[in-house]
Amino acid sequence: MKKILMLSLSALVAVALAMPAVAARPAVPEGPMKMALTKQAVTFNHNTHTSVDCGVCHHEVNGAENFGKCSNAGCHDALGAKEKGTNSYYRIAHDRKLANSCLGCHVKVAQKEKDKRKALTGCKASACHP
Ligand code: HEC
Ligand code: HEC
Numbered sequence: 001m002k003k004i005l006m007l008s009l010s011a012l013v014a015v016a017l018a019m020p021a022v023a024a025r026p027a028v029p030e031g032p033m034k035m036a037l038t039k040q041a042v043t044f045n046h047n048t049h050t051s052v053d054c055g056v057c058h059h060e061v062n063g064a065e066n067f068g069k070c071s072n073a074g075c076h077d078a079l080g081a082k083e084k085g086t087n088s089y090y091r092i093a094h095d096r097k098l099a100n101s102c103l104g105c106h107v108k109v110a111q112k113e114k115d116k117r118k119a120l121t122g123c124k125a126s127a128c129h130p
Contacts, residue, residue, distance in 0.1 A: 024065065025054065025065070025067070026067050028046045028047075029046055030046070030047070031045065031047075032044065032045050033045070033046075038089075040129065041129075041130065042093070042128055042129060043127060043128055043129075043130055044102075044128075052105075054067075056099075056100050057100055059100065061075075070089065070092060071089055075087070076088060076089045076091075076092050077089065102128060103121065106120035106121050106128075107120075107121055
């Protein structure tokens with residue numbers, strides 16, 4: 001009995017701790033949006049990515065939740081396809097080795113769902129570059 005009480009108590013504490021973090025999350029932008037710094041439009045819809053947790057893409061910065069733009073100063077603000085470092089904007093969209101880059105994740109999805117290969121990994125013919 002004591003054990004059950006303790007368990008439900010710690011569950012309550014866990015919920016209480018999780019609440020402020022969730023409440024602090026900003027509203028999800030609606031509809032297709034253009035990536036901030038790309039010359040040509042890149043389509044990104046939050047509503048087709050609801051199966052992915054916010055934090056996968058909006059990863060923590062210095063241990064804190066972060067919903068800034070990818071390209072904010074000091075973040076992924078190095079432009080150009082030849083830029084390959086951590087700050088590269090091109091890399092965070094296209095690096096196949098990154099599980100949370102656009103293409104890195106899409107390649108994995110398309111391996112399981114082959115009919116989505118062109119839309120998710122087809123470069124210029126994809127749904128990303130309309
Ligand atoms: C699959 C990746 C992904 C997921 C999951 C995701 N987002 Fe985003 N989000 C983006 C991208 C990409 C942008 C555009 C960033 C840019 O233009 O640099 C963005 C932009 C935003 C912005 C606008 C930021 C600004 O300053 O204009 C907010 C707010 C936001 N997302 C909130 C959320 C929330 C809340 C969730 C979870 C419910 C979420 N996002 C899930 C990728 C994602
Ligand atoms: C962690 C996984 C993941 C990441 C990261 C991710 N996606 Fe996706 N994306 C998906 C999944 C899953 C789908 C939905 C496939 C379906 O159900 O048809 C999808 C679908 C899409 C589509 C087609 C549907 C639509 O909205 O038109 C576009 C375009 C797209 N993603 C763009 C992007 C862009 C741009 C980024 C990076 C800024 C990105 N995605 C990052 C998983 C991801």
